[in-house]
Amino acid sequence: AQTVTQSQPEMSVQEAETVTLSCTYDTSENNYYLFWYKQPPSRQMILVIRQEAYKQQNATENRFSVNFQKAAKSFSLKISDSQLGDTAMYFCAFMPFSGGGADGLTFGKGTHLIIQP
Amino acid sequence: SAVISQKPSRDICQRGTSLTIQCQVDSQVTMMFWYRQQPGQSLTLIATANQGSEATYESGFVIDKFPISRPNLTFSTLTVSNMSPEDSSIYLCSVRTEYEQYFGPGTRLTVT
Numbered sequence: 614a615q616t617v618t619q620s621q622p623e624m625s626v627q628e629a630e631t632v633t634l635s636c637t638y639d640t641s642e643n644n645y646y647l648f649w650y651k652q653p654p655s656r657q658m659i660l661v662i663r664q665e666a667y668k669q670q671n672a673t674e675n676r677f678s679v680n681f682q683k684a685a686k687s688f689s690l691k692i693s694d695s696q697l698g699d700t701a702m703y704f705c706a707f708m709p710f711s712g713g714g715a716d717g718l719t720f721g722k723g724t725h726l727i728i729q730p
Numbered sequence: 731s732a733v734i735s736q737k738p739s740r741d742i743c744q745r746g747t748s749l750t751i752q753c754q755v756d757s758q759v760t761m762m763f764w765y766r767q768q769p770g771q772s773l774t775l776i777a778t779a780n781q782g783s784e785a786t787y788e789s790g791f792v793i794d795k796f797p798i799s800r801p802n803l804t805f806s807t808l809t810v811s812n813m814s815p816e817d818s819s820i821y822l823c824s825v826r827t828e829y830e831q832y833f834g835p836g837t838r839l840t841v842t
Contacts, residue, residue: 646829656820658773658833665829704772708831715786717763717775718824718831 615640615707619721626695627729633680634690634724636705642666644710647681648718649690653701661703664688666710692726700728732757732825734834742840743813750809751837753823758803763831764796767820776821779806813841 617638626632638647649661664672664681671679676693692699705721733756743749753762764776777785777798785798799807810817820836 648830650833656767656836656838658822658824658836660830660832663830715761715778715780717765717778717788718773719775720772722772 615642615645615709615719617705617707617719617721619705619724621724622722623725623727625727625729628695628697630695631691631693632695632726634692634703634705634726636688636690636721638686638688638705638707640686640707640709642709646708646710647679647688648706648708649677649679650704650706650720651699651701652704652723653698658704662690695728697728697730699726701726731830732759732827732832734823734825734832736823736834736837738837739835740838740840742842745814745841747813748809748811749813749839750807751821751823751839753806753808753834755804755825759825759827760803761826762800762806763824763826764798764806764808765822765824765833767822767836769818773822776808810839813839815841817841 645666647664651659662674678691680689702723704723706718709716735754737752762779765773767773775788776791777787779785779800781800797809818841822836824831824833
C-alpha cells in the first residue's frame, strides 16, 4: 500500500507571487505516476500536472512545474505568477503503473491555497 | 482526455433510503472508479468497476452498502444503500486513460 502526505493544510500568498506546495509519498513500487489535482469550490477535480516516475526531467505545464525527487519520495508543485483563479484545494495523488489499468488513485489530505488580491 | 457526466448533481435523502448515481463517459473505457469525498476531506477510493465482471471494493467498503453496476464500456452506477447521515459526501466517478485519471463533476449527497 502507498501513502501520500501533504503537510500544509492551508497556504496564502499575494497575487503574482510564486508558491510551492509540498507532497511526500511512500511506496514499494518502482514504476508509478504522480499527479497534482486542483479542486475549486465548484468541486470539479481538474488535473494540473502529471509526472512519470521513470522520467528524471521535471514536468512543466505553463505556470505549473514540479520538483520530483524520487529517492527522497518528494513531489512538490510550484505555481509561478499566481492568479486569483488559482485559489482552490490542491491534492497530490499517486497511481501505480499497471498494465491492466486497474489501480485507482491514493490522495493526500490536500492543501487549501488562497491567492490574495 | 474524457468527458464525464454524473446524475444527479446533488440530492437530499432521508435516512434508510437508497440513491443510485449514474456516470456516463463520452468514450469507451475499460476501468471506471468510484470515490467518496466526505465533508472537508480528501478523496477515498470506494471500488473499481470493470465491464463484465464484479466490482472490486477497497477495504472498508462492501457490496451490500455500495452496489455497483457496469453494463457497458461507457456507463456505470453506484448505489448508496440504507443511507445514514454519515453517508453525506460527494461521490465522484472517474476513468483511467493510459497515463491519467479524469473525474466527473461529482454528486453531492446529503442524508437527513
